[in-house]
Amino acid sequence: MYVAVKGGERAIDAADQWVRTRRRGDRALAELTVAQIQAQLHRSVARVMAEGALFDPQLAALAIKQAAGDLVEAAFLLRAYRTTLPRLADSLPVDTAQMRIERRISATFKEVPGGQILGPTIDYGQRLLDFSLLEDETSSDALAPVAKSIPTRSIPGDGLATAPPRVTELMSRDGLLEAEQPAEGDPEPADLTREPLRFPAARPLRLQALARGDEGYLLGLGYSTQRGYAHTHPFVGELRVGRVEVSVVAPELGFAVVLGEVELTECQMINQFAGSDEAPPMFTRGYGLVFGQGERKSIAMALVDRALRATELGEPETAPAQDQEFVLSHCDNLEASGFVQHLKLPHHVDFQSELELLRRLRADHGARES
Amino acid sequence: MSDLDPPLLRATGLTVRYGDRYGCQDVSLTLWPGEVLAVVGESGSGKTTLLRVLAGRITPQAGTLHYRDAANHEYDVFALPDAARRRLERTEWAFVHQNPRDGLRMAVSAGANTGERLMANGVRHWGSIRASTRQWMERVELETARIDESPATFSGGMQQRLQIARNLISGPRLALLDEPTSALDVSVQARLLDLLRGLTRSLGLATVIVTHDLAVARLLAQRMMVMKDGKVVETGLTDQVLDDPHHPYTQLLVASVPQG
Amino acid sequence: MSDPTIHDPAFNFAYLDEQTKRMIRRSILKAVAIPGYQVPFASREMPLPYGWGTGGLQLTCALIGLDDVLKVIDQGADDTTNAVNIRRFIARTTGVQTTTQTTEATLIQTRHRIPETPLKAGQILVFQVPQPEPMFRLEPRETERRRMHAMADYGLMQVRLYEDIARHGRVATTYDYPVMVEDRYLMSPSPIPKFDVPKLDQSPALMLFGAGREKRIHALPPFTRVEPLDFDDYPFERQRWDSACALCGSRESFLDEMIMDDAGARQFICSDTDWCGAQ
Numbered sequence: 001m002y003v004a005v006k007g008g009e010r011a012i013d014a015a016d017q018w019v020r021t022r023r024r025g026d027r028a029l030a031e032l033t034v035a036q037i038q039a040q041l042h043r044s045v046a047r048v049m050a051e052g053a054l055f056d057p058q059l060a061a062l063a064i065k066q067a068a069g070d071l072v073e074a075a076f077l078l079r080a081y082r083t084t085l086p087r088l089a090d091s092l093p094v095d096t097a098q099m100r101i102e103r104r105i106s107a108t109f110k111e112v113p114g115g116q117i118l119g120p121t122i123d124y125g126q127r128l129l130d131f132s133l134l135e136d137e138t139s140s141d142a143l144a145p146v147a148k149s150i151p152t153r154s155i156p157g158d159g160l161a162t163a164p165p166r167v168t169e170l171m172s173r174d175g176l177l178e179a180e181q182p183a184e185g186d187p188e189p190a191d192l193t194r195e196p197l198r199f200p201a202a203r204p205l206r207l208q209a210l211a212r213g214d215e216g217y218l219l220g221l222g223y224s225t226q227r228g229y230a231h232t233h234p235f236v237g238e239l240r241v242g243r244v245e246v247s248v249v250a251p252e253l254g255f256a257v258v259l260g261e262v263e264l265t266e267c268q269m270i271n272q273f274a275g276s277d278e279a280p281p282m283f284t285r286g287y288g289l290v291f292g293q294g295e296r297k298s299i300a301m302a303l304v305d306r307a308l309r310a311t312e313l314g315e316p317e318t319a320p321a322q323d324q325e326f327v328l329s330h331c332d333n334l335e336a337s338g339f340v341q342h343l344k345l346p347h348h349v350d351f352q353s354e355l356e357l358l359r360r361l362r363a364d365h366g367a368r369e370s
Numbered sequence: 371m372s373d374l375d376p377p378l379l380r381a382t383g384l385t386v387r388y389g390d391r392y393g394c395q396d397v398s399l400t401l402w403p404g405e406v407l408a409v410v411g412e413s414g415s416g417k418t419t420l421l422r423v424l425a426g427r428i429t430p431q432a433g434t435l436h437y438r439d440a441a442n443h444e445y446d447v448f449a450l451p452d453a454a455r456r457r458l459e460r461t462e463w464a465f466v467h468q469n470p471r472d473g474l475r476m477a478v479s480a481g482a483n484t485g486e487r488l489m490a491n492g493v494r495h496w497g498s499i500r501a502s503t504r505q506w507m508e509r510v511e512l513e514t515a516r517i518d519e520s521p522a523t524f525s526g527g528m529q530q531r532l533q534i535a536r537n538l539i540s541g542p543r544l545a546l547l548d549e550p551t552s553a554l555d556v557s558v559q560a561r562l563l564d565l566l567r568g569l570t571r572s573l574g575l576a577t578v579i580v581t582h583d584l585a586v587a588r589l590l591a592q593r594m595m596v597m598k599d600g601k602v603v604e605t606g607l608t609d610q611v612l613d614d615p616h617h618p619y620t621q622l623l624v625a626s627v628p629q630g
Numbered sequence: 631m632s633d634p635t636i637h638d639p640a641f642n643f644a645y646l647d648e649q650t651k652r653m654i655r656r657s658i659l660k661a662v663a664i665p666g667y668q669v670p671f672a673s674r675e676m677p678l679p680y681g682w683g684t685g686g687l688q689l690t691c692a693l694i695g696l697d698d699v700l701k702v703i704d705q706g707a708d709d710t711t712n713a714v715n716i717r718r719f720i721a722r723t724t725g726v727q728t729t730t731q732t733t734e735a736t737l738i739q740t741r742h743r744i745p746e747t748p749l750k751a752g753q754i755l756v757f758q759v760p761q762p763e764p765m766f767r768l769e770p771r772e773t774e775r776r777r778m779h780a781m782a783d784y785g786l787m788q789v790r791l792y793e794d795i796a797r798h799g800r801v802a803t804t805y806d807y808p809v810m811v812e813d814r815y816l817m818s819p820s821p822i823p824k825f826d827v828p829k830l831d832q833s834p835a836l837m838l839f840g841a842g843r844e845k846r847i848h849a850l851p852p853f854t855r856v857e858p859l860d861f862d863d864y865p866f867e868r869q870r871w872d873s874a875c876a877l878c879g880s881r882e883s884f885l886d887e888m889i890m891d892d893a894g895a896r897q898f899i900c901s902d903t904d905w906c907g908a909q
Binding site: 008009011012076079080082083084085086087193194195196197198199200325329334335337338339340341342345346347348349350352353354355356357360361364 | 641642645646647649650670671672673674675676677679680681682684704705706709710711712714715718741742743760770771772773798799800802804805806821823824825843845846869884885886887901
């Protein structure tokens with residue numbers, strides 16, 4: 001005899017308790033602190049802030065701890081938290097030209113005004129597992145070594161450079177690179193957090209979606225363009241990592257007040273040149289911007305941004321990375337993860353309907369055969 | 371067709387520009403119910419652009435286009451609201467693409483392709499939709515046994531016939547054909563042209579057929595128009611234009627066709 | 631029925647901030663004014679994943695008040711894990727009374743079923759919707775689908791039904807069955823089984839549909855005409871079972887199939903647990 005199983009609530013509570021126990025792990029080991037995560041896993045923190053679309057390193061670190069290291073889940077925690085927070089103001093646009101540079105390189109010129117500043121990067125080292133990290137650190141911790149080759153420089157520690165001129169500005173002044181123009185009439189950009197994405201989407205909205213889009217997804221799409229699925233001949237004009245000021249105009253005061261700084265990574269991509277009847281050929285742009293140090297994401301974002309400009313630049317749309325409905329409908333990993341995982345939810349009523357139909361069709365088939 | 375019937379389609383001064391180039395320039399024509407007009411020229415002559423304007427699919431920079439519907443109302447085609455134009459597209463107008471894949475739904479069956487207009491126009495009896503689609507498949511000489519197969523399994527000639535059936539099932543009064551046989555094997559073209567000739571006559575369809583092939587014009591059309599570089603250089607009764615071309619370009623075209 | 635409690639002060643009442651609630655209510659009004667039309671709205675991230683009921687949840691949270699009585703079901707049952715999770719979340723953030731009895735509820739949030747007990751005027755049924763667009767499998771581009779809705783150009787859906795009949799001898803859609811609302815908009819009623827579709831027509835209750843991930847709200851105001859798509863000679867048919875519910879004996883409700891043992895013995899039980907208990 002079937003007896004309906006009650007006690008779903010108790011089962012859920014037990015599952016939750018088990019998650020907590022599993023998260024804490026071996027009690028003989030010290031508990032991971034939020035401060036440690038924030039300080040020592042800053043790349044994870046950066047990714048969670050980028051995809052959580054919220055700059056708050058401490059909250060991001062908390063989310064990472066709570067999610068036991070699942071970064072997509074941590075980004076979800078941040079975004080869900082945003083929903084219960086009141087929205088106080090819109091800042092003035094941040095000026096990355098005034099960035100306090102930690103790292104700044106250009107692949108398009110060997111020497112650039114302001115220099116190639118390597119900053120804290122693993123790009124020029126080898127990916128060898130460092131077994132010394134298995135031990136706890138000793139007190140004689142060396143600073144990052146200064147790069148040896150000339151003329152590149154590396155400024156260790158916190159000797160942040162003052163703002164060098166943008167490579168892209170220099171090229172744009174010479175007419176070699178398209179200027180970054182606002183749309184006609186300079187309309188206020190739509191706000192992706194306040195309006196749903198609809199197609200066709202203008203560039204500001206596309207960039208917003210890409211900035212919070214899943215890094216892995218954009219990496220694959222960006223990579224596809226390099227492999228020939230709408231190749232855009234990309235060059236990194238400039239990659240900057242550093243801090244910019246965030247200011248708000250307080251209505252009572254009538255002038256801007258600096259609230260603080262955020263860390264950003266900005267990638268300016270220089271791409272395939274295009275011309276038209278009216279204008280001589282010049283290089284075109286791709287743009288990437290993310291919270292924290294996120295170079296891979298910012299470059300991938302710039303590649304996809306450029307690919308999505310195909311229609312605007314009169315290029316034929318032949319590849320997935322150029323299809324804005326495809327790219328932008330699937331880049332938010334909260335939406336993707338939620339829907340993919342929702343398949344775990346009960347679907348037995350839907351399935352029962354399918355089963356009933358299948359049995360009828362099989363019966364029809366059987367009747368025809370005999 | 372009598373001289374007293376008002377024209378079905380009236381175009382005046384149609385001009386389409388692409389930057390510096392002209393797609394078509396200052397083209398005027400009149401089409402009466404039941405008559406077939408051929409628009410002839412080489413590629414780049416503007417004939418396909420003109421056809422798309424006549425179909426309401428390209429908006430010209432200058433000129434007007436008027437269509438007279440079955441209820442004898444005349445409309446300015448480019449002033450029609452979208453919904454009204456879409457209704458005409460699935461009832462009174464037919465548009466046959468050069469490549470049949472452009473005019474068919476490859477993901478649904480031949481029967482669904484043929485019957486779609488009926489369903490879009492509100493027919494709700496499955497049996498009668500099925501019967502009408504069979505009838506039309508027969509009329510275009512397709513095997514009705516293949517009614518449930520995908521057009522992807524059909525040959526090019528059969529796909530073209532399917533496209534024709536799909537368009538004609540709603541009883542249109544105006545047919546626009548964009549080089550309907552050019553994508554097909556030469557051996558298949560003749561039979562398709564025969565079919566078209568029979569259908570346009572028996573249905574009294576006013577037809578504009580775009581072609582680079584003078585023989586097609588001679589076979590199907592009472593009147594023809596010759597285009598070069600976006601402009602109409604000569605127009606008249608087909609036989610007269612082909613037997614006694616006035617314009618040097620027409621003469622060139624006629625002379626270049628192997629005779630016999 | 632549970633007793634009301636105080637809501638968790640760490641969060642705003644019903645979790646959403648007030649501006650968001652206003653935005654959602656405006657979208658609901660628009661949806662009610664145009665029955666069956668999908669109104670885009672700026673869906674917020676909720677503490678449940680997208681795809682798990684955030685749309686329905688946002689509707690409920692935007693509407694719920696202290697004098698409401700809430701029922702939450704999934705697959706017709708109050709005690710499935712997702713229903714439990716959602717009910718607890720709303721109770722925690724509002725302190726509102728909850729119930730498992732359809733007759734006692736003022737606000738019912740549901741996933742994939744309509745309760746068997748007929749609804750009354752004044753009740754609101756909030757549906758969780760994974761994909762609000764009935765034509766999404768036929769036409770992947772949103773821009774083209776918008777045009778089809780604007781022109782009431784639904785031939786493509788009728789073609790799909792035609793194909794089913796040609797291939798299977800019957801329409802092969804068993805849940806999320808497309809319906810026409812007031813002869814104007816083609817609508818997805820969410821993945822409720824065909825069995826429940828007739829309950830939509832001329833219901834005295836207000837029916838709201840929320841898709842959080844897809845960011846759309848649509849609605850059926852009370853006493854709206856809702857007709858499933860079909861052909862005159864292949865009319866819409868509800869599902870039927872050969873057996874009755876093994877617990878209550880009902881032959882009128884949607885039955886879940888339970889596999890009882892390793893030998894594959896089966897039993898059929900009402901999906902609507904409240905209805906079953908009341909028989």
